Amino acid sequence: MRILLVGAGGTLGSAVRKAFTERGHEVVGVGRTGGDLICDVTDTAAVARMYAQVGPLDAVTVAAGDAVFRPLADMAADDFVATFRGKALGQLELVRQGVRHVAATGSFTLVSGILTEEPIVAGSAASAANGAVEAFVRAAAIELPPQRINAVSPTVLEESLPAYGPFFTGMQSVPAARAATAYVRSVEGAQTGQVYQVHC
């Protein structure tokens, strides 16, 4: 398959690229500053340009998202707005525009995270954005067939512990390679409307 992978250069994205490539798929990596294609997916017009130039796709997959982590008492109104834009709206836009560019039986795989169900201090904006992504996936799944859509919800990645470990004290981490297998399941499988939790 020919698979678009947004965030291909990140910690999770690198593992997903490797998993897809090992399975014989062609990966078109998208990044904000580098990759096969450069695109800021929070920019609607940039997404349109990206889809116009990328060519035929069997799957769109996302392994990137920005969220503001800050105690609720210190959160600014703009932090919620920025997190919706950085983690939720860009992914919804990739689907909204992508339905016309992905194969008729192709698929979308978005990324949420464990914070949807298991909150941490300073993670309220990220939880909200993740909850939006997961509910959207369930809703879009009844309108997209025969195209499919799922989300992958990883816990904190082992490789991200130096940066995010203190936020996730006492919570199990998983290797990025393990989260990547859920992307393979979503793309090569036949289910839709699922949230594949990779929490332990």
Added chain:
Amino acid sequence: MRILLVGAGGTLGSAVRKAFTERGHEVVGVGRTGGDLICDVTDTAAVARMYAQVGPLDAVTVAAGDAVFRPLADMAADDFVATFRGKALGQLELVRQGVRHVAATGSFTLVSGILTEEPIVAGSAASAANGAVEAFVRAAAIELPPQRINAVSPTVLEESLPAYGPFFTGMQSVPAARAATAYVRSVEGAQTGQVYQVHC
């Protein structure tokens, strides 16, 4: 208790106001165009002005939210943005600012809806916004104590069937008065981080 009720003049809000009043509470009704206080809660500065003038509060409750209902194939990028603003961000902002205005042991009660878990065609934006509200409630609940926060998730209201019935074909409706009891439970109870589903 002295309870702020956003959307007090709406179908759900009227029933919630009645339930609170019958329980002996004082309700301060907030509406965009009428009520005890006028405030567009999607306007951060307007929320600040509203809290500055309202006086002591034991609870903040929300029974209003705007969402765009449109098939995913016809949805515009702005429809997702408008729905996050109309159904999710205003509620998050009421909590973010409200923590400094609500009693130390007071509570917040937000509104989501059945579409978080049970999608309908044309409801993908509403599902996303509802999912955001519910995940936020779970997350905020670990940072707010002794203040509490819950969400009420109603299905379509009997009183709203003339307007929304065709979207909810075959789904059970409930009287607004029944959804209102969940607000009483949230405000007078002791739980936090809960989503009270009023789905049948």
